[in-house]
Structures are given as structure tokens and as C-alpha cells.
Amino acid sequence: VSVTLPFKQLIVLGTGFGAYSLLRTAGRKYARIAEDIIVISPRNHFVFTPLLASTTVGSLEFRSVIESVRLRTPGRFLLAEATGIDWDRGAVLCRSALDGGTFELPFNRDSDALVVAVGAQTQTFGIPGVVEHALFLKQINDARRIRQRIFACLELASLPTLSDDERRRLLHFVVVGGGPTGVEFAAEMFDFAASDLKRAYPNLVQDVSITLVDAGKHLLSSYDATLSAYTEKHFARQSIQVLKETHVVRVEADRLHFKDGGELSFGCLVWATGNAPTPLVKSLPFAKDKTGRLLIDEYLKVDGAPHLYALGDCAVLNENPIPATAQAAEQQGTYLAKALTMRAAGREPVPFRYIHQGMLAYVGGHSGVADLGRFKGRGFAAFLFWRSVYLTKLVSLRNKVMVLFDWARTFIFGRDISRM
Numbered sequence: 001v002s003v004t005l006p007f008k009q010l011i012v013l014g015t016g017f018g019a020y021s022l023l024r025t026a027g028r029k030y031a032r033i034a035e036d037i038i039v040i041s042p043r044n045h046f047v048f049t050p051l052l053a054s055t056t057v058g059s060l061e062f063r064s065v066i067e068s069v070r071l072r073t074p075g076r077f078l079l080a081e082a083t084g085i086d087w088d089r090g091a092v093l094c095r096s097a098l099d100g101g102t103f104e105l106p107f108n109r110d111s112d113a114l115v116v117a118v119g120a121q122t123q124t125f126g127i128p129g130v131v132e133h134a135l136f137l138k139q140i141n142d143a144r145r146i147r148q149r150i151f152a153c154l155e156l157a158s159l160p161t162l163s164d165d166e167r168r169r170l171l172h173f174v175v176v177g178g179g180p181t182g183v184e185f186a187a188e189m190f191d192f193a194a195s196d197l198k199r200a201y202p203n204l205v206q207d208v209s210i211t212l213v214d215a216g217k218h219l220l221s222s223y224d225a226t227l228s229a230y231t232e233k234h235f236a237r238q239s240i241q242v243l244k245e246t247h248v249v250r251v252e253a254d255r256l257h258f259k260d261g262g263e264l265s266f267g268c269l270v271w272a273t274g275n276a277p278t279p280l281v282k283s284l285p286f287a288k289d290k291t292g293r294l295l296i297d298e299y300l301k302v303d304g305a306p307h308l309y310a311l312g313d314c315a316v317l318n319e320n321p322i323p324a325t326a327q328a329a330e331q332q333g334t335y336l337a338k339a340l341t342m343r344a345a346g347r348e349p350v351p352f353r354y355i356h357q358g359m360l361a362y363v364g365g366h367s368g369v370a371d372l373g374r375f376k377g378r379g380f381a382a383f384l385f386w387r388s389v390y391l392t393k394l395v396s397l398r399n400k401v402m403v404l405f406d407w408a409r410t411f412i413f414g415r416d417i418s419r420m
């Protein structure tokens with residue numbers, strides 16, 4: 001069978017859920033799509049974000065939730081950030097992730113395809129002080145910073161010179177944002193305090209407190225109302241303080257300021273108030289929705305450029321928008337690899353169809369919530385379901401073994417509490 005290759009190059013920006021599933025689906029048969037694949041991303045690994053919160057307290061180790069892109073995907077990889085796309089000249093503008101050096105990757109608008117899968121960054125709403133004083137939870141480096149800050153707070157609080165107020169401030173862990181990211185971090189922090197801190201810092205543990213601040217009426221507002229009510233009750237039982245309908249307007253090095261004039265001091269602040277477009281997506285001159293995501297059609301194509309595709313958190317379907325989740329990005333990546341293969345064979349692909357597989361979240365104390373259409377699960381059974389789903393979803397056998405080993409290690413010996 002003779003195969004016509006419509007694309008000389010396939011350029012993929014990003015190594016997250018969308019890009020990784022596209023590249024893995026293209027696999028060894030990528031020659032059916034393009035003669036050459038070039039992947040550009042500031043990180044040479046894929047991060048399995050559903051288990052990222054567990055790494056902030058050492059329930060899992062960082063390397064257990066990442067996979068090397070070089071070993072597992074086809075094409076050439078460049079460790080760089082795309083800073084812009086000059087569509088008229090046909091060039092992706094890049095900056096090395098190591099030395100900051102800049103370079104351009106030329107492409108031909110007619111014979112090459114470009115896929116933008118750069119995800120999103122954490123939304124800050126431009127609130128003063130957030131970038132300077134809060135920690136985010138998107139990348140492995142973010143999780144590492146949180147883990148270091150937790151131990152810095154614990155060790156500082158152990159010093160004999162501190163006043164009681166100052167000790168309590170340092171041991172106050174505050175999360176802003178009651179979506180699944182904020183809830184899962186608070187849950188992990190609770191587990192860590194309830195089990196490991198009791199043993200390692202017996203004199204401090206009574207002063208440790210966790211507060212979750214949210215501007216909305218309920219936590220996990222995108223989940224079924226019964227599950228968000230369950231999470232709130234569960235947090236109350238675990239003594240996680242929840243401040244609802246509370247808007248943060250300013251952040252200082254050690255305190256939050258609220259719209260109603262209230263304040264809250266903290267030792268460690270994690271900020272998780274949703275997604276915002278990355279600088280690259282902001283810079284692109286194509287149609288976007290009001291939150292700044294690239295508008296794409298049912299073939300994941302961006303209007304106004306012949307072979308420009310976008311998927312995952314940085315894009316939104318023009319009709320029938322779908323959630324900004326890993327499962328959506330993954331399905332889009334798999335679809336696009338198949339659709340491009342069909343185009344290469346001269347066939348018209350069918351439009352993309354999203355299949356919702358439900359939403360899961362871990363809420364601490366071996367409890368989870370599972371929103372699976374008509375079935376709503378909570379408690380220990382949902383926790384077991386959460387673990388088994390994500391264990392099977394982890395891409396490689398190597399990572400599955402590492403995660404299983406980490407869970408067993410944590411269960412038997414507790415978390416590693418060394419500060420590195």
C-alpha cells in the first residue's frame with residue numbers, strides 16, 4: 001500500500017498528558033504521520049499529575065510519578081520553551097531551558113504540522129503578593145519546593161528562641177483554592193501531620209493546623225453536591241479548617257488579607273485557584289475564549305492556520321467544551337495521532353468525541369470521593385477505587401512498581417522526614 005506523507009515535520013510543543021499520549025500513540029509507526037517529529041518542552045519528562053500531591057509530603061517519591069520522554073516517545077527532543085510562533089515567517093521561537101540561549105525552529109506552513117499542547121499555569125488573578133509568597137502545585141519542582149518549605153517550617157518551629165505565636169504561625173499550613181488540587185494537597189498534609197509528625201515532632205504536632213480558603217460556596221464545586229458536602233464534613237472531622245466565601249485580595253510574606261478586612265497568618269501557603277493561559281498561548285494571534293484558551297474545532301484544529309492543532313488545558317472546543325483534565329487531554333492526544341495518520345493515508349478522520357470517565361479525588365484519612373455519573377462513591381471504598389484507577393493509568397510498568405513500592409513503604413515505615 002503506498003502511503004502519501006502530508007507532513008514533512010510534526011512539531012509538538014509540550015510533554016504533558018496531551019502531547020505524551022499523542023506521541024505514544026504515534027509510537028514506532030510515526031513515519032505514517034510525518035518524516036520527522038520534533039518535540040519541544042522545558043521538561044524532558046512527563047508528570048502523572050493525579051499523584052503529584054502525594055509527593056509533596058513524601059507519600060510517593062518524585063521519580064515515581066515521572067516518565068522520561070526521551071526513552072518512551074519517537075522523534076527528536078529539544079529541552080527548550082517555545083516563546084512564540086512566527087506564523088508568517090514559519091518559525092517557532094525557542095529559549096533553551098538550561099542556558100536561556102535563544103534559537104528558531106523553521107517550519108513550512110504547507111508541509112508541516114504543529115501541535116500546541118503546553119497546558120496552563122496557575123491562575124493568580126493578578127492578586128498582589130501571590131507570585132512572590134505562595135507556592136504552586138503543577139510541576140515536580142513545585143512539589144519539591146512545597147516539601148522543602150514544610151520541613152523548613154518544622155525545623156524553624158523547633159528552635160528554642162521562638163514565641164508561641166510565632167511557632168503556631170510557622171506550623172499553619174494554608175491552601176487557597178478548594179478545587180481538587182487544593183483539596184488533595186490539604187488531604188495529604190493532614191495524613192502527614194496525623195501519622196508521621198506525631199512520631200517525628202511530638203512536641204510540635206499539637207500546634208500544627210491546616211486551613212483551606214475558598215471564594216466559592218462549596219469545596220469541589222465541579223463534583224456532585226453530595227460529594228462536596230461529604231468532603232466538607234470529612235475535613236471538619238479531621239480538624240481541617242475551611243473558610244468558604246472568603247476572597248483573598250493581598251498576600252504578604254507571612255499573612256493573607258481578605259476582602260472583608262480579615263487576615264490569616266501562615267508558615268506555608270499553597271495557591272491552587274485554577275488555570276490561566278501560559279505566556280506562549282497569550283502571545284498567539286488566534287481566536288480564544290474569554291479565559292484565554294485557544295479555540296479549536298472538532299478536529300482539534302485552530303482556525304486561521306492550515307495545519308495548527310491545539311489540545312489539553314491550553315485549548316477549548318468551540319462547541320461542547322470539555323473539562324480541563326488529564327483524561328480529556330489524553331483522549332485528545334490519542335485522537336490526534338490517529339486523525340493525523342488517517343490524513344496521511346488520504347482519509348478524512350471522524351470528529352473528536354469525548355468520553356467522560358468520571359471524577360475522583362483523595363480527601364485524606366484513607367477516604368476518597370468518586371463521581372461516576374449515576375454512581376457516587378465516598379469513603380474507604382472510593383479511596384481504594386482512586387488508588388486502583390490511578391495505578392492502572394500510570395503509563396509504564398516501571399512507574400507502577402515504584403508507586404506500589406512507595407505506598408507499601410509509607411504504610412510500613414512511614415514517610416521520609418529528612419530535609420534535603
Ligand code: FAD
Binds near residue numbers: 082138280313
Ligand atoms: P500538561 O500536562 O500540564 O503539560 C503541559 C506541557 O507543556 C508540559 O510538558 C510543559 O512543560 C510544557 N510547556 C509549557 N509551556 C511550554 C512552552 N512554552 N513550550 C513548550 N512546552 C511547554 N486531571 C485528571 O483528569 N485527574 C486527576 O486526578 C488530576 N489531578 C491533578 C492534580 C494536580 C496537582 C494538577 C495540577 C492537575 C491535575 N489534573 C488531573 C489535571 C491534569 O493534570 C491536566 O488537565 C492535564 O495535565 C492537562 O494536560 P496538558 O497536556 O494540556 O498539559
Ligand code: NAI
Binds near residue numbers: 182218
Ligand atoms: P479549580 O478551578 O478546579 O478550582 C479553583 C478553586 O479556587 C475554586 O473552588 C474557586 O472557588 C477558588 N478560588 C478562585 N479564586 C479564589 C480566590 N481569590 N480566593 C480563594 N479561592 C479562590 O482549580 P484546580 O483545583 O487548580 O484544578 C485545575 C484543573 O485541574 C481543573 O480542571 C480540575 O478539574 C483539574 N484537576 C483535577 C483533579 C482530579 O480529577 N482529581 C485534581 C486536580 C486538578
